[in-house]
Amino acid sequence: MSALSLLHVRASYAARAVLDDASASFVAGKVTGIVGPNGAGKTTLLRVALGLLPFDNGDVQVLERSLKDCSREWLARSMAYLPQESAVQWPMLVERIVTLGRLPYGPRDNGAAAVADAMARCDVSQFAARRLNELSAGERARVLLARALATQAPILLVDEPAAHLDPAHQLQLMELLRAEAARGVAVAITLHDLSLASRFCDEIVVLRNGHVAGQGAPGEVLSDAALAQVFGVAAKRLDGNVVPWSRV
């Protein structure tokens, strides 16, 4: 069952279409990667799905409800979002930041168990009493992911989780996202790194100039022809995973 679907969506910034007739679906229990060159509309797709950017045509279905009929609070409980912008203005304590993930449940929420669970899963429990600015980039990324997981939403949208991280932390974060999918969460992530996408994603949505060029298993949609046409690269294959190798 599709937890989140975009159906023929058109969205624009200042009259310029940034998504056009875009359809994609994100299934519970799977990691779906959204790939495409710079400016293809990856982040826009997430913003539209979250209701942060209004769309002109089409529909977005969240857990089989039209996004336009959903309250802000319901959407916040249904979809957790980890934006690429990871700066936190004030040096707040890690536990407080993770607790912000419970905000959609209102001031009477007793989500201490959810917060502790999210911190444990992201291996940041030991930082609970530390300030975010005292942590390394990799640790900060895990804290912010824990904040998203604390919401316990059935859908998780993550924008470029691997950006600015070293390879070990990239792998750790991707494994955390796979673990979420294994728990039944529909995980959607935008990625620039085609190697990570082909290795960790169950499905790939390929975007090009605001259009969905294809959706399917990595082996299908990241074909040599598609890589050349969409990304302008030729790739080598390592255990079936894509490694961009040369420009074409």
Next chain:
Amino acid sequence: MDSVLQTHSETMPAKGIALPRADNGTLITIALAVLALALAAISFAIGPAQIGLSDLFGGLFAQHGTATVIAREIRLPRALLAVVVGGALGASGAALQGLFRNPLADPGVTGVTSSAGFGAVIAMYFGFAALNPLILPASAIAGSVATSTILYFLSRAGAERTALILAGAAIASLATAMTALAMSLAPNPYAMSEMIRWMMGSLRDSTLADFELALVPVIVGIAILWSAARSLDALALGEEAAQSLGVNVHGVRRRVVIGVALATGAATAAAGAVSFVGLVVPHLLRPFYAHEPARLIIPSALGGAALVTAADIAVRLIAPDGQLLVGVMTAMIGAPFFVWLILRMRREAL
């Protein structure tokens, strides 16, 4: 698949969950309230008239006599107004810093206070205030609403925090220049001599009517800011993350703009443009409240009340002839603090 997660998870039970150390926020808040009250009592006790404390406090409850006039009409309004003005500026600064995610934001630095002063001067010196006593605070609030709204739209359009501060500085300069122009054109012969009071802020010659007019809008303004406080923590994550958590960011912005305009506008109508209180106080208190913007509104109001009252005591001790204005004192503390803060932010950014 080799699992880094599994590797870490194996060590988890031994590490356990390190809970944040409890901070002393509640105690500090109570201490600030006590400090503000104590300073208000000292402020009440200080003045050029040689009058005993027992006579002075007795004068508060007597019907007539010199002590009654001094206590009720001079000392009490000044002490109470200092608390109200400081409270308004402290809470406004905390809310603006939380909203704009900027430790440099303050009603003075962003031009909100100067604009309120301009609004008050227009009402006062062109005769509108004489029509109805509410027109003076209403005009000051209108001035601060105008500037807050400009800042709101700049912020909404994605202006960087430095751009917001620069825009605020430009608005402050313009409002000060327009105040000077309005006063030089005013038909009131005393206008020029009072200009400095409006531009720098003073609690001298405050009346109970000034206090009463300021009290309600300031309380309502602080209450509105407090109602928006919970969302300010989420805004620390960025606007989109906050929105995805169900925060109505536009609603929060509106509430902060209205709350700041009411509180700062009413405070400025009563005491002129007292600067830097909203910059200094939240910054000093932030570490005691785990740097959480949501928890800073009320403590900053209490801290602001204490700071303005202390500054008003200081100006009377330093210059008993009344030549030193409270706004000069807060600027002497605040301006170097502002520069230090910029240098520190620059160091942290490197």
